[in-house]
Structures are given as C-alpha cells and as structure tokens.
Amino acid sequence: MKKLKMITGITWAFAGLILMFILFPGMNNLSMSVSKLPFMKINPNYNGGVVAKQIVEASCTLDIRKPVFDGLLKERKSGFVQIDWRGTVPDNIVDTIDYDLDEIPDFTITIDRIKSTTSINAMSSKVLNIGVSTPTSYGWAVRVNLKK
Amino acid sequence: MNNNLVSTSMEKSFGKSLLYTLPMFLITFIFISGGKVDFSNLPAALAIVVTFLFMNILYFMMHYTGKTDKFRVILFIIFALSLSFTLIKNMMEMRHSMSFSQADLLECKIPFCHLVIPMMIIPAAFTKSIIFPGSVIGGFADISSMIILWLVATLVLGRGFCAWGCFYGGWDDGFSRFRKKSVIKKISESWRWMPFAVLFMVALTAAMTLGPTYCDWICPFKAVTEFEQISSVESVAKAVVFISLFLSLVVVLPVLTKKRTQCSFLCPMGAVNSLSNKITPFVVKIDKKACSECFKCVQVCPLFALTKEDVKNGKASVFCSKCGKCVDVCSKNAIHFGIKGVPAGTMKNFSRNLFLFVSFLFISVFSAGSIINAVQSIFKLLF
Amino acid sequence: MFLDILFMVDSFILGLSTGSACLLTCGMVMFPYLLAGSADVWRITADLSIFFLTRLTVYFLLATASWYFGQVLFMNPVVKSIVPGILYIVFAVMLIWYSISRKRQLQCPSGFVTTIDNRRLIPILLGVVNSIGFCPALFIILTKGASESTLVQSYKAFLAFFIGSSLWFLPLPLAGKIRKKKVLQTIGILATGLAGIIFIIKGITSLIGGLINE
Ligand code: SF4
Numbered sequence: 001m002k003k004l005k006m007i008t009g010i011t012w013a014f015a016g017l018i019l020m021f022i023l024f025p026g027m028n029n030l031s032m033s034v035s036k037l038p039f040m041k042i043n044p045n046y047n048g049g050v051v052a053k054q055i056v057e058a059s060c061t062l063d064i065r066k067p068v069f070d071g072l073l074k075e076r077k078s079g080f081v082q083i084d085w086r087g088t089v090p091d092n093i094v095d096t097i098d099y100d101l102d103e104i105p106d107f108t109i110t111i112d113r114i115k116s117t118t119s120i121n122a123m124s125s126k127v128l129n130i131g132v133s134t135p136t137s138y139g140w141a142v143r144v145n146l147k148k
Numbered sequence: 149m150n151n152n153l154v155s156t157s158m159e160k161s162f163g164k165s166l167l168y169t170l171p172m173f174l175i176t177f178i179f180i181s182g183g184k185v186d187f188s189n190l191p192a193a194l195a196i197v198v199t200f201l202f203m204n205i206l207y208f209m210m211h212y213t214g215k216t217d218k219f220r221v222i223l224f225i226i227f228a229l230s231l232s233f234t235l236i237k238n239m240m241e242m243r244h245s246m247s248f249s250q251a252d253l254l255e256c257k258i259p260f261c262h263l264v265i266p267m268m269i270i271p272a273a274f275t276k277s278i279i280f281p282g283s284v285i286g287g288f289a290d291i292s293s294m295i296i297l298w299l300v301a302t303l304v305l306g307r308g309f310c311a312w313g314c315f316y317g318g319w320d321d322g323f324s325r326f327r328k329k330s331v332i333k334k335i336s337e338s339w340r341w342m343p344f345a346v347l348f349m350v351a352l353t354a355a356m357t358l359g360p361t362y363c364d365w366i367c368p369f370k371a372v373t374e375f376e377q378i379s380s381v382e383s384v385a386k387a388v389v390f391i392s393l394f395l396s397l398v399v400v401l402p403v404l405t406k407k408r409t410q411c412s413f414l415c416p417m418g419a420v421n422s423l424s425n426k427i428t429p430f431v432v433k434i435d436k437k438a439c440s441e442c443f444k445c446v447q448v449c450p451l452f453a454l455t456k457e458d459v460k461n462g463k464a465s466v467f468c469s470k471c472g473k474c475v476d477v478c479s480k481n482a483i484h485f486g487i488k489g490v491p492a493g494t495m496k497n498f499s500r501n502l503f504l505f506v507s508f509l510f511i512s513v514f515s516a517g518s519i520i521n522a523v524q525s526i527f528k529l530l531f
Numbered sequence: 532m533f534l535d536i537l538f539m540v541d542s543f544i545l546g547l548s549t550g551s552a553c554l555l556t557c558g559m560v561m562f563p564y565l566l567a568g569s570a571d572v573w574r575i576t577a578d579l580s581i582f583f584l585t586r587l588t589v590y591f592l593l594a595t596a597s598w599y600f601g602q603v604l605f606m607n608p609v610v611k612s613i614v615p616g617i618l619y620i621v622f623a624v625m626l627i628w629y630s631i632s633r634k635r636q637l638q639c640p641s642g643f644v645t646t647i648d649n650r651r652l653i654p655i656l657l658g659v660v661n662s663i664g665f666c667p668a669l670f671i672i673l674t675k676g677a678s679e680s681t682l683v684q685s686y687k688a689f690l691a692f693f694i695g696s697s698l699w700f701l702p703l704p705l706a707g708k709i710r711k712k713k714v715l716q717t718i719g720i721l722a723t724g725l726a727g728i729i730f731i732i733k734g735i736t737s738l739i740g741g742l743i744n745e
C-alpha cells in the first residue's frame with residue numbers, strides 16, 4: 001500500500017511537470033477551447049445584451065438592444081436597455097425610442113455631445129431614468145433604467 | 149551551534165548546479181524568446197536577454213546555495229512591481245489615467261484577474277455567463293487565458309500559486325521583509341480562516357447581485373493597478389476602501405508582523421488555492437526524526453501555515469504556499485519539499501529538484517512578459 | 532445599483548452567514564435531543580419539521596410585531612431613515628464584536644432543554660428559543676422589519692432570513708458526522724462579522740438618506 005501511494009504520488013508529480021510543459025506552448029489552443037465552453041460569454045448586465053433592432057441611417061447606425069432584467073434565478077424587477085449610436089454620430093442627438101418594439105414610443109433621448117449632457121423624456125411609466133451616457137470607441141452609448 | 153556553519157544537504161557543487169540549470173536555461177529561452185532574439189530592436193532584445201539571464205542566475209543560486217525562498221522572493225517581488233508598472237503604463241498610454249471609464253466597462257475592456265474566478269462560478273452555473281466586463285478571448289488579460297493559467301497552476305502547485313504565480317502576492321511578501329523583527333507577535337490562528345469567510349461572502353453576494361463584489365468593493369490591489377473613475381460618492385467610497393485596505397493589509401501590517409497579512413486574512417483566492425492544496429502533488433513535510441522542535445519554521449512562516457501541532461504531525465497545513473521560507477531556516481534540514489505519498493525524510497533532493505523545476509518554470513514564463521516590458525522601459529529612460 | 536440589489540438580499544445573506552455559526556453552537560446542543568431515543572427517519576423528519584414550523588411561526592409573529600411598531604414609531608419619513616440607520620450600525624457593530632470577541636458566549640440558550648421531560652415539547656421549545664435568542668442578527672432583522680413600508684415586505688425579509696439560516700439546519704441529522712466542526716464554526720463566526728459590515732454600510736446609507744431629506 002505504501003509503495004502504491006508512493007508511485008501514485010510520483011506519477012502525479014510528473015503529470016504536473018508535463019502539464020506545465022504543455023501550458024505555455026499550448027496556451028492559444030487551450031484558451032480557445034476554454035472560450036468555447038457554454039458558459040463563456042459575457043453576462044448581458046455587462047455587455048448590454050443582444051441587438052433587438054437596428055436602424056441604419058446615412059452616416060450613423062442606431063442599435064436598440066434587448067432590455068436586460070437578468071438575475072441569478074429569475075428576471076429582476078428593474079433593469080435597463082442599452083442604445084448605441086455607431087459611426088459618425090452628430091453633435092446633437094434627438095431620438096425617440098420604442099425599446100419593447102410594440103410600435104409605441106417609450107422615451108425621447110436628447111444628447112449634446114459637446115457639452116456631454118443627456119436628458120430623457122419618458123412616455124412610458126416603465127422608463128425610469130438615465131443610467132449611463134458615455135462616448136465610446138464606436139460612437140456613443142446610453143443605458144436607460146427600466147422597471148418591469 | 150552557529151547555524152551558518154551547518155551546511156544543508158540541498159547545496160550542490162558549482163558544476164552540478166550548472167547542470168541542473170541547463171534544462172531551465174534552454175526551456176525558458178525557447179518559451180520566453182520564441183527561440184530567437186531580434187537584435188534590430190536593441191532595447192527590446194536587451195530586455196529579453198537581461199530578464200532571461202537574471203532568472204536563470206536565480207535558479208542556479210537556488211541549486212548552488214540550497215536556499216529557495218531567498219531567491220524566489222526576488223523574482224516574486226519584481227513580478228509584482230513590474231506587473232503593476234506594465235498595467236499602469238498601458239492605462240496611461242491608452243487613457244492618460246489610472247482609472248477605467250464607463251466606456252471601458254460598457255465595451256468589456258477591463259483586464260481580467262484570477263481573483264474574479266471564485267465569484268464567477270455560481271453565476272456561471274446558473275446563468276451560463278460570466279459576470280465580468282472583460283474579453284472572453286483575445287486582448288490583454290483575457291478571461292480564457294487567465295482561467296487556464298490559474299487552473300493548471302493551482303492543480304499542480306496548489307497554494308504554491310500564492311508564492312510562485314500570483315502577481316499581487318509579491319507586494320505583501322516584500323513589505324513583510326522590511327524589518328528584521330516583528331513588532332506585533334501575537335495573532336490568533338483563527339484569523340487564518342478569514343479568507344474562507346470572505347470567499348463565502350463574496351461568492352454569495354456575487355451570485356445574488358451578479359457582480360464581482362470583491363473587485364468592485366474590496367480588492368486592495370486596485371490601489372496599484374486600475375480602478376473606477378471617481379465620478380460619484382460611491383466611487384469615492386470604493387477608492388477609500390481600496391487604498392485603506394492596501395495601506396493596512398499590504399503595507400503597514402506586513403511590516404509590523406512580518407507576515408503576509410493580505411494573503412493570510414483577506415484574499416478569497418488564497419482560500420480556493422488552499423483547498424486545491426489537497427490535490428496537488430507537492431507538499432512541505434517534516435522529518436520528525438530529524439526535527440529538534442525549535443519551531444523556528446513556525447515563527448518565520450508568513451502565512452500562518454505552520455503551527456506547533458503541524459510540525460508534530462509531520463506536514464504543513466493547507467495554508468502552505470510552498471514558499472520555502474521554513475525550509476531555508478531549518479538548520480537540521482528536517483523540513484523539506486516533498487511529494488504526496490512519499491514518506492517524510494526520504495527522496496528530499498529528488499522532490500525539491502522536481503518541485504523547483506515545475507514552480508520556477510511557471511513563475512519565470514508567466515512573469516517574463518511584464519518584467520521584460522518594465523526592463524525595456526527602464527532602458528528607454530536611461531539611454 | 533449594486534447596493535440596491537445587495538440590500539434586497541441582505542436578510543438572506545445575514546441568515547446564511549449567521550446560520551452556520553448558529554447551527555454549530557446551538558445545533559450541537561439540539562442534535563442529541565432531536566434525535567434522542569429514535570433512529571427512525573420519519574421521527575427525525577417530523578421533529579425537524581416541527582422545529583422549522585415553530586421557527587417560521589415565531590418569525591412571522593415577529594415580522595408583524597416589528598412592522599407594527601415601525602409604523603407607530605417611525606411615522607415621520609426622516610425618522611424612518613435615521614433611527615433604523617443608527618440601529619443598523621449599533622447592532623452590526625454588536626454582531627462584529629460578537630464575531631471577533633474572544634469572550635463571546637458560544638453557549639447556546641437552548642441548553643435548558645436538558646431539563647425538560649416532555650419529549651414532544653422539545654422541538655417546539657427549541658424552535659422558539661432558537662428564533663428569539665438574544666442575538667444581534669435578530670435585532671438587525673427586527674430593525675429591517677420595522678423599517679419596511681408594507682407588512683408583506685416585512686414578511687419577505689423575515690422569510691429570507693429564515694430560509695438563509697435554516698439551510699444550515701437541513702443536514703442536522705448528519706451533524707454528528709461533520710468532521711471539521713471547529714473550522715466551520717470559526718468560518719461561520721467570521722462570516723457573521725462580514726455580514727455585519729454590510730449592515731453598517733446599509734445603516735450609513737440610510738442615515739445619509741435621512742439627513743439629506745431632512
Ligand atoms: S492569497 Fe491572493 S493575493 Fe495572495 S498570493 Fe494568493 S492569490 Fe495572490
């Protein structure tokens with residue numbers, strides 16, 4: 001029994017050595033395999049969720065994302081919707097958004113990019129306030145807080 | 149007896165030490181430089197050569213002198229400093245500030261660090277997603293690579309990750325060596341379970357809020373890496389927490405206690421790594437026949453991993469990071485690196501050589517990128 | 532946002548963190564009495580169910596009472612923020628003190644059941660004593676019950692606290708087999724201290740909110 005334990009221990013130690021050998025040269029392949037695991041995607045609370053509707057204009061594209069209410073086990077009572085303006089974004093933005101895609105406008109958002117001010121005019125009781133409004137590498141993004 | 153006169157059997161002759169260093173020399177050369185150094189960019193080439201030689205000299209010295217921690221800690225501290233330097237330099241170049249912006253958060257551009265891993269497990273199981281605004285693959289410190297690096301390291305080294313891999317640990321390890329003698333000596337052993345309590349709380353709160361609580365509200369190393377832009381009362385509160393925890397647990401207490409207090413009392417990853425110590429092949433063992441029960445090892449252990457009972461039981465506890473400080477201090481050569489299943493007191497040299505090879509390979513290749521970067525910047529500044 | 536969500540689940544977190552320490556102090560006293568003289572699984576389950584039901588009933592009574600007192604005492608909205616804020620801070624400090632003090636009483640108040648003859652009464656009495664024990668965590672949850680705006684919210688807070696702390700009692704029949712009791716107890720006590728920190732933050736937020744509205 002003692003001998004068996006010893007052999008197992010030493011074998012495991014050498015397996016460790018081999019693992020370490022594979023780790024760095026195999027890093028790209030290993031991390032690629034990890035990235036394909038089913039849970040390896042960023043939670044919508046962070047990446048803003050998937051694009052539900054895209055409005056393409058001459059110089060700028062407007063992405064309305066799917067509202068995010070994601071919680072651990074069930075949806076939360078409050079959440080947000082993210083809107084992205086991509087491309088050559090005008091200095092003054094005024095857009096009316098129907099975030100739940102029911103053909104009824106839910107809020108109008110006004111952004112002055114020069115002064116960095118954002119205001120919202122809610123037309124639905126589910127729209128609360130502005131969560132984030134910020135310039136991004138692709139244009140501008142806004143998160144509007146919502147309740148269910 | 150004067151300890152300096154007692155030779156440890158781990159010492160090797162000059163030639164033998166060179167021979168032991170040769171495989172590390174070749175492997176690190178290939179792993180670090182890709183097999184060739186491009187001298188057309190002189191500062192970069194010099195940085196690679198200096199880093200590579202410096203690392204191998206440290207490894208040689210470990211064999212030649214028979215001391216482990218003495219040389220390990222040099223690399224460990226340099227790793228911590230150079231990583232912070234590289235991160236801050238990147239941030240300054242890209243954003244002209246040490247803080248990340250709302251846009252970085254929204255665009256998921258935050259570098260991922262291993263401390264997030266314990267918090268993402270429950271949410272990953274339930275929501276099939278990662279609760280961190282980073283990049284899944286590609287870019288600086290992406291999530292997949294960090295997971296793989298940590299997973300292999302913790303599987304093979306267990307809590308050895310905390311002495312041979314973590315790019316934060318060098319900070320409190322460094323500060324714990326500032327004074328010759330400790331000012332605060334009596335600390336209850338119960339506190340060493342604190343990281344488990346922190347782990348429990350952060351895992352729970354992270355699951356409930358779907359947010360990386362520890363990074364958001366606690367991590368002391370935000371003070372030397374990157375943190376949220378100060379734009380609200382909440383962000384001020386966070387900055388105060390980060391800075392005060394850094395000053396108290398990473399600077400002041402380590403200086404006063406000569407212990408790695410942040411790693412011993414706070415870090416949830418330390419708790420996870422302690423758990424993986426249960427499966428790792430390498431351990432620190434005590435040869436009870438050779439031990440004179442002077443308990444010097446208990447005194448010097450920076451992580452409260454050795455108690456008198458542990459010494460009497462013949463092995464270090466799960467908190468052991470295999471730093472080798474206790475091994476270096478033992479004049480009887482009773483405490484040594486060992487392999488699970490191999491009885492204490494036997495195959496000491498073999499176990500140490502194997503462990504050193506594995507752990508040094510990890511730290512040298514893992515740390516090479518940021519050290520080379522830091523050395524290159526210093527060269528650019530100087531010449 | 533984070534704090535908002537955290538304060539929604541704080542009762543559960545409080546229950547879960549204090550529950551471990553509670554189980555490992557009181558649970559060990561209760562264990563032999565719940566199981567005394569019977570190896571019958573049904574009997575154990577019945578006793579545990581009565582114990583849980585008693586706790587739940589007591590908590591609902593406490594939720595109602597605390598909410599009622601909250602309505603009567605904190606009629607002014609500013610007072611409703613400031614007083615609970617102070618109470619949260621005081622009780623959370625007590626909770627932290629309890630978790631770090633070496634002199635803390637780890638003796639379980641349910642120890643007196645040893646003196647009771649009537650076996651049927653034991654799970655009920657244990658349930659009552661366990662839920663109204665002199666514990667800072669209970670004071671915190673009473674404060675929360677008192678500061679909720681509706682009775683349903685007060686019930687929800689107590690229910691979350693009940694669920695959090697009860698989870699630890701579920702494997703009670705196996706308690707004798709848990710090897711590292713001392714370690715779990717230490718971690719539980721330290722976690723209780725950390726839960727205290729959440730309530731200090733809650734107290735401070737509530738106080739600031741109250742002072743701003745003043
Ligand atoms: S305890 Fe944490 S910070 Fe310290 S070395 Fe380990 S992982 Fe790093």
Ligand code: SF4
Nearest residue numbers: 449468469471472474
């Ligand atoms: S027991 Fe020894 S090797 Fe382990 S952490 Fe303590 S000093 Fe380092």
